[in-house]
Amino acid sequence: MKPPMTVADTPQAAWARFRFSIIGPLLSCPPKKGVLKFELEALSKKEWRHPTTGLPIFFSVSTLERWLYRAKPNADPVSALRTKRRTDASRARTLSVELKQVLQSQYRAHPSWSAQLHRDNCAALVKETPALGLMPSYSTIRRFLKANNLRKHRRLTNRQTAGALLAQERLETREVRSYEVEHVHGLWHLDFHHGSRKILGKDGKWHKPLLLAVMDDHSRVVCHAQWYLNETTESLVHGFKQALQKRDVPRALMSDNGSAMTSAEFTQGLANLSIVHELTLPYSPYQNAKQEVFWAQIEGRLMAMLEGETELTLSLLNEATLAWIEFEYHHKLHSEIASTPIKRYVEHDSVGRPCPDSSTLTRAFSAMVKRKQRRSDGTITLDGCRFEIPNAYRHLEFLQVRYASWDLRCAFLMDPHSNACVATLYPQDKTENANGMRRTLSPIENSLTIESPPTGIAPLLKALMADYAATGLPPAYLPQPENKKTKSGEEN
Numbered sequence: 001m002k003p004p005m006t007v008a009d010t011p012q013a014a015w016a017r018f019r020f021s022i023i024g025p026l027l028s029c030p031p032k033k034g035v036l037k038f039e040l041e042a043l044s045k046k047e048w049r050h051p052t053t054g055l056p057i058f059f060s061v062s063t064l065e066r067w068l069y070r071a072k073p074n075a076d077p078v079s080a081l082r083t084k085r086r087t088d089a090s091r092a093r094t095l096s097v098e099l100k101q102v103l104q105s106q107y108r109a110h111p112s113w114s115a116q117l118h119r120d121n122c123a124a125l126v127k128e129t130p131a132l133g134l135m136p137s138y139s140t141i142r143r144f145l146k147a148n149n150l151r152k153h154r155r156l157t158n159r160q161t162a163g164a165l166l167a168q169e170r171l172e173t174r175e176v177r178s179y180e181v182e183h184v185h186g187l188w189h190l191d192f193h194h195g196s197r198k199i200l201g202k203d204g205k206w207h208k209p210l211l212l213a214v215m216d217d218h219s220r221v222v223c224h225a226q227w228y229l230n231e232t233t234e235s236l237v238h239g240f241k242q243a244l245q246k247r248d249v250p251r252a253l254m255s256d257n258g259s260a261m262t263s264a265e266f267t268q269g270l271a272n273l274s275i276v277h278e279l280t281l282p283y284s285p286y287q288n289a290k291q292e293v294f295w296a297q298i299e300g301r302l303m304a305m306l307e308g309e310t311e312l313t314l315s316l317l318n319e320a321t322l323a324w325i326e327f328e329y330h331h332k333l334h335s336e337i338a339s340t341p342i343k344r345y346v347e348h349d350s351v352g353r354p355c356p357d358s359s360t361l362t363r364a365f366s367a368m369v370k371r372k373q374r375r376s377d378g379t380i381t382l383d384g385c386r387f388e389i390p391n392a393y394r395h396l397e398f399l400q401v402r403y404a405s406w407d408l409r410c411a412f413l414m415d416p417h418s419n420a421c422v423a424t425l426y427p428q429d430k431t432e433n434a435n436g437m438r439r440t441l442s443p444i445e446n447s448l449t450i451e452s453p454p455t456g457i458a459p460l461l462k463a464l465m466a467d468y469a470a471t472g473l474p475p476a477y478l479p480q481p482e483n484k485k486t487k488s489g490e491e492n
Helices: 011-028 036-045 059-070 099-109 115-128 138-147 160-171 233-246 264-272 286-306 314-327 340-348 358-364 459-470
Strands: 190-194 210-216 221-227 252-255 276-279 367-372 379-382 385-388 398-403 407-415 419-428
Touching: 011 036, 011 059, 036 059, 099 115, 099 138, 115 138, 190 286, 210 233, 210 286, 221 233, 221 314, 233 264, 233 358, 252 358, 264 276, 264 358, 264 367, 286 314, 367 379, 379 398
Parallel strands: 190 252, 252 276
Antiparallel strands: 190 210, 210 221, 367 398, 379 385, 385 419, 398 407, 407 419
């Protein structure tokens, strides 16, 4: 029977304790002169159990004697009986220098190759060039690659861009460390995940859904998760606002560099709510590893339990996902935090802030733009749509407006100094305007009404004329004579 091994046990440690158990009695009770030889012969005839395999094994007198004299003068006999490490350990002894160079060169050209593929290509080279030496086994090739940190890298295929290559180089030269913020709501993670299954849409077609998940870094609680059919800013804001309303407003948010995450509406919304936006480095998903682990659970458990559903819809997928998160994931022991996410969320200190009302959130996640008011009809243009300006603001030439590009049902006129909303703007309805009804314009503040027509010469012109007359210069023009007779004798 194979002897049990402790958690921290190793084959070397097991062998050391096994050897000590055999010769230990000879150390605790040394035999008299002339008796040691017989004691060792008796031990050599006994059957022992291999310390790692449990199979029967015997040891010669010379082996037992070597163990005894190695352990006897040592203060720590068990350590003395450990197998000494080879001086050439972890080094491939059957690889020629030329073949090692071939492997290194081959790896530099093809870092995505497996050890087996490296071995097969080396075999072809050895067959073509016998001077490289004998072809070693697969295990030898694998040990050489591992010992020299020539590990398989993810194939870049068509993503061999400058950014992808730079990210790969950074991963090889810069250490990666796990991290965790100290408080709940100190940092949130946000990302989209492409689902492994297609769903049946309302249009009767099959679509590939995407899961938006917002996770708290400290507790691993999923603040909100929802499946969408696209990765747009509209979907992002729709899901993130629900996370804020369900939980609290976090201090910071980490996301990738997707177009939705870097859009004006989303980034300005985070700034309006005083949320620090931290972006991961391009082609570096390991910086958001907590969510990568969550995606594995989504696919390994949730989606696996939906394999029997042949006509999976978006609504059913969302219902199943939220039920699984709230009643299993949140209450299941998380090995990394040694607790359940919901328990850690409730019991640990939080730095979150109360969430504002829905209208404030809607205005927050919108882009601030500057527009010039059209004087002819008091309108501005947003994404090709005309919005009417209230008469109270018709005197303003330039307006600060907030709006969401995906929702042109309304916009918000903002005070540029206080950043407060002063009016809600609505699209121009030309059909309604065609009825001929017109509102009476209220007078503009501080304006003067024209009470009477102007009379006399303006003061400035009077002064100029007086100054000119005071010079004493001759008239600047010759007046035409009056009462001049024409050829017919009539006065003109």
